[in-house]
Amino acid sequence: xxxxxxxxSLFKNLEKKxxxxxxxxxxxxxxxxxxxKQGLLALxxxxxxxxxxxxxxxxxxxxxxxxxxxxxxxxGAIGMRGxxxxxxxxxxxxxxxxxxxxxxxxxxxxxxxxxxSAIILVLLLSIILPIIAKIxxxxxxxxxxxxxxFILISAFSGIISCFIMLPISMFFSLxxxxxxxxxxxxxxxxxxxxxxxxxxxSIILSIFLVIFINNDFLKIIILAILVFITLASFIYIxxxxxxAKKIILQSTPVLIFSSFLGIFSGGFLNNSSSTFLNNPTxxxxxxxxxxxxxxxxxxxxxRLSSALHSGLIEPVLRPEKHTLTNFIILFIFxxxxxxxxxxxxxxxxxxxxxxxxxxxxxxxxxxxxGFIVITIMMVIIFYxxxxxxxxxxxxxxxxxxxxxxxxxxxxxxxxxxxxxLILSSTMF
Numbered sequence: 001x002x003x004x005x006x007x008x009s010l011f012k013n014l015e016k017k018x019x020x021x022x023x024x025x026x027x028x029x030x031x032x033x034x035x036x037k038q039g040l041l042a043l044x045x046x047x048x049x050x051x052x053x054x055x056x057x058x059x060x061x062x063x064x065x066x067x068x069x070x071x072x073x074x075x076g077a078i079g080m081r082g083x084x085x086x087x088x089x090x091x092x093x094x095x096x097x098x099x100x101x102x103x104x105x106x107x108x109x110x111x112x113x114x115x116x117s118a119i120i121l122v123l124l125l126s127i128i129l130p131i132i133a134k135i136x137x138x139x140x141x142x143x144x145x146x147x148x149x150f151i152l153i154s155a156f157s158g159i160i161s162c163f164i165m166l167p168i169s170m171f172f173s174l175x176x177x178x179x180x181x182x183x184x185x186x187x188x189x190x191x192x193x194x195x196x197x198x199x200x201x202s203i204i205l206s207i208f209l210v211i212f213i214n215n216d217f218l219k220i221i222i223l224a225i226l227v228f229i230t231l232a233s234f235i236y237i238x239x240x241x242x243x244a245k246k247i248i249l250q251s252t253p254v255l256i257f258s259s260f261l262g263i264f265s266g267g268f269l270n271n272s273s274s275t276f277l278n279n280p281t282x283x284x285x286x287x288x289x290x291x292x293x294x295x296x297x298x299x300x301x302x303r304l305s306s307a308l309h310s311g312l313i314e315p316v317l318r319p320e321k322h323t324l325t326n327f328i329i330l331f332i333f334x335x336x337x338x339x340x341x342x343x344x345x346x347x348x349x350x351x352x353x354x355x356x357x358x359x360x361x362x363x364x365x366x367x368x369x370g371f372i373v374i375t376i377m378m379v380i381i382f383y384x385x386x387x388x389x390x391x392x393x394x395x396x397x398x399x400x401x402x403x404x405x406x407x408x409x410x411x412x413x414x415x416x417x418x419x420x421l422i423l424s425s426t427m428f
Contacts, residue, residue: 036332039299042186043292043337046193050291051344053078055284055352056200063207067153069144070203073133076262077157077203078287079408080125081195082294083258083401085165087251088118089191090302090396092173097306104174111170113243119162120237120248123230125255126158127151132263148219149210155226156206157199164198165191187302189295192404196291250397258405281357282419284345289366290411292341293373294404296333300326300378301403304385305395315389319382327378331371338370339363361422369418373411377403 064071091114095101101110130150137144144150172187213219237244303326307313313322342363349356356362381403388398 035329038181038186039189039329039333040336042189042299043295043333044340046189046295047288047292047337047341047344049193049197050288050295051284051348053196053200053287053291055348056204060200060204063204067145067149067207069133069137069142069150070153072137072142072144072263073130073150073154074200074203075290075408075412076129076133076259076405077154078196078199078291079258079262079294079405080122080129080158080255081161081165081199082192082291082298082404083255084118084121084125084251085169085195086192086298086301086404087396087400088114088166089169089173089187090298090305090400091247091394092170093177093187093302094306094309094396096173096177097310104178110243114247115166116237117244117247117251118166120230120233120244121251121255122158122162123155123226124234124252125259126155127227127230128256129259129263130154132259136263148216148223151223151226152210152213152219153203153206155223156209157202160202160205161195161198164202165195168194189298192295192298193291196287196294200287246394247397250393251401254398254401258401261402261405261409264409281345281349281362282415284349285341285362285366285415286412288341288345289369289415290408292337293370293377293411294407296330296337296374297377297381297403297407298400299333300330300381301385301395301400304382305399308385308389308395315386317383317386323382330374330378334370334374338367341370342366357423365415365419365422368422369411369414372414372418373407376410377407380406 092101092111095110101108130153131147134144134147134150136142169187169191172190176186210219213222234248237248304313304323307322308315313320319327342359342365345366346356346359346362357365381399384399384402385395388395
């Protein structure tokens with residue numbers, strides 16, 4: 001009789017817990033349904049864009065061999081676009097949320113200051129990035145092109161991307177907010193993916209421009225003009241006391257640090273070039289995997305930044321309910337997007353007649369690597385957001401650049417390590 005009562009009590013407790021869990025689950029899904037739908041839609045579009053970038057990279061072997069060292073700068077260049085324009089769109093999102101910017105596309109001091117700062121940052125980093133890349137090539141004895149060619153390819157690519165990325169970033173931010181969507185869930189990942197998609201074509205176009213010039217003296221003259229315009233613009237903005245000055249002063253050190261991370265990713269990629277160049281699936285996965293992780297985590301960055309600015313969360317060093325909810329949403333995104341990524345690569349390369357690793361291997365590599373990356377990075381992003389806000393810095397200027405570049409580095413090393421483990425395993 002006693003045992004029967006204990007068993008009955010146990011079943012009642014289990015039923016209560018089941019009902020409690022069911023209630024919490026229903027509340028979670030009803031409260032976050034629109035976030036998951038909007039985010040997944042954006043991430044699927046991003047995946048397609050990153051796949052195109054991966055296919056372009058997979059067919060860039062001629063340029064990579066003709067212009068040695070190019071592979072070193074590619075992750076840094078991709079990351080730089082995502083960093084600058086991701087932060088740009090995140091700042092617009094924050095201003096839209098707190099009501100200091102109208103979703104109507106009209107003259108606005110905040111918008112102008114953000115546009116000016118983005119252009120100057122692109123020019124400045126397009127010159128700094130190749131210099132860092134050249135130094136890394138010299139230190140590690142990588143074969144590389146001349147410094148002038150390095151800078152001109154980077155600068156031309158930066159200018160081309162500016163004309164594309166600025167209108168795209170503004171369109172996504174303003175129009176998504178105007179239509180009642182949360183731009184934090186849509187804009188930042190789409191802008192980051194657009195940077196991934198347009199960086200490689202802009203680099204290829206820049207290479208053709210450098211080949212067309214084909215005169216060392218003329219190259220030096222063009223380089224001198226670009227450096228003068230960049231430095232003059234930078235100094236002019238610093239002298240003025242406006243929002244652009246604050247953005248540039250906070251962003252420049254972070255972006256330079258992020259450039260180092262991006263170049264180290266490129267150095268790692270260059271050092272593993274034989275593995276990637278001999279394996280089209282992995283080479284195609286590089287921009288897709290890094291880009292999609294960057295897009296996933298940029299949603300978290302943008303949401304935490306907006307929540308801190310609007311007072312939804314406090315800058316404490318222990319995750320609160322709102323933060324934990326965002327972590328869960330991130331894992332839900334991963335459950336959907338990583339299998340989709342593996343399927344996308346396998347079927348796309350198969351359709352092009354390119355030999356692949358096989359669906360099971362690709363799925364395991366992407367799934368295991370992906371969850372390792374987002375688990376590490378979401379902890380880093382949380383503490384970066386809280387600490388930067390506590391120090392009076394804008395997380396929009398700090399967190400997205402660092403997290404995007406760090407995500408590229410962590411993604412690259414994790415993807416390569418897991419791929420080597422799985423491909424060398426006798427189980428598969």
